[in-house]
Amino acid sequence: MLHVCFVIVLSGAAEHRRPQSRIAGQSEWSEYFPDCGGSSQSPVDVITTQTKYDPSLVPVTPLGYSQHGNQPFSMHNNGHTVIVELPEWMGLGGLPWFFTAVQLHLHWGNGGPGRGGSEHTINGRSSDAELHVVHYNAELYPNMSAAMTQRDGLAVLGILIETGDETNPGFNNILNYMSRIRHADQRAFIPAFDVQSLLPKDLGRYYRYNGSLTTPPCYQSVIWTMFHERVQISKAQMEMMLYSSKIQEADRMLLQDNFRITQPLNHRVIFASFSAG
Ligand SMILES: *[C@@H]1O[C@H](CO)[C@@H](O)[C@H](O)[C@H]1NC(C)=O
Numbered sequence: 001m002l003h004v005c006f007v008i009v010l011s012g013a014a015e016h017r018r019p020q021s022r023i024a025g026q027s028e029w030s031e032y033f034p035d036c037g038g039s040s041q042s043p044v045d046v047i048t049t050q051t052k053y054d055p056s057l058v059p060v061t062p063l064g065y066s067q068h069g070n071q072p073f074s075m076h077n078n079g080h081t082v083i084v085e086l087p088e089w090m091g092l093g094g095l096p097w098f099f100t101a102v103q104l105h106l107h108w109g110n111g112g113p114g115r116g117g118s119e120h121t122i123n124g125r126s127s128d129a130e131l132h133v134v135h136y137n138a139e140l141y142p143n144m145s146a147a148m149t150q151r152d153g154l155a156v157l158g159i160l161i162e163t164g165d166e167t168n169p170g171f172n173n174i175l176n177y178m179s180r181i182r183h184a185d186q187r188a189f190i191p192a193f194d195v196q197s198l199l200p201k202d203l204g205r206y207y208r209y210n211g212s213l214t215t216p217p218c219y220q221s222v223i224w225t226m227f228h229e230r231v232q233i234s235k236a237q238m239e240m241m242l243y244s245s246k247i248q249e250a251d252r253m254l255l256q257d258n259f260r261i262t263q264p265l266n267h268r269v270i271f272a273s274f275s276a277g
């Protein structure tokens, strides 16, 4: 309930972009959403030799991610991506405040060789896809809508996804149902699952910086945690992601290439929880 506003704003943004290719449309986001032209935008390219080691960065701690309960999760297509809503007892520790989980979603490319798909890149290299788990600062703000416009309002975990040989069973909890929500605004209820199974094993090594939502309205409210370890899904799983999106070609709402290109770092420093250079 609390993040309904967030989703509506994102769908509104998709309207503006509909006639153009998504990547081409990005340069015009700031005409409608001034924050998209701000100086602390996401995603960014992480240049590892320019990161700053910060030994105070402790491992992030997913809380309740594995206590998924029996109630189905709601998954929907907002015209830009697939979003799985998360129960409010899930949260995140290891940051200066307690953050409550809101939703997770994916970004990917179009399957073309070398076309990328992730939003963040590391040393100029993109991955095939990227998972974001979104949380809001429940110590400072009453809900997602209030938090999303505020500095330190949100914490997002970013997980780079690569295509490999092995099936990743955790991701089937989402991918098996994506074909049910091929069209914008469709919703499906999916069996609850262990959200931690989507994360890399090593939660101790990550990059931390202050950035933004990567879709309009691009609020500069996000404490980003980008894990160093990538997760793998199989080629067949990657194709499931691409296939469920290609079906939409007819109504020009292609759910693909839904990643934003990297943004200038400007004055910002990217901290690393480990010696990354
Ligand atoms: C979020 O909290 C604000 C401030 O208390 C309140 O005005 C608003 O109605 C709440 N929004 C939702 C969606 O609950």
Ligand SMILES: *[C@@H]1O[C@H](CO)[C@@H](O)[C@H](O)[C@H]1NC(C)=O
Pocket (backbone or CB within 6 Å): 208, 209, 210, 269, 271
């Ligand atoms: C983010 O911004 C806050 C407020 O300016 C600052 O205290 C904090 O150190 C910054 N964090 C990072 C990772 O740059």
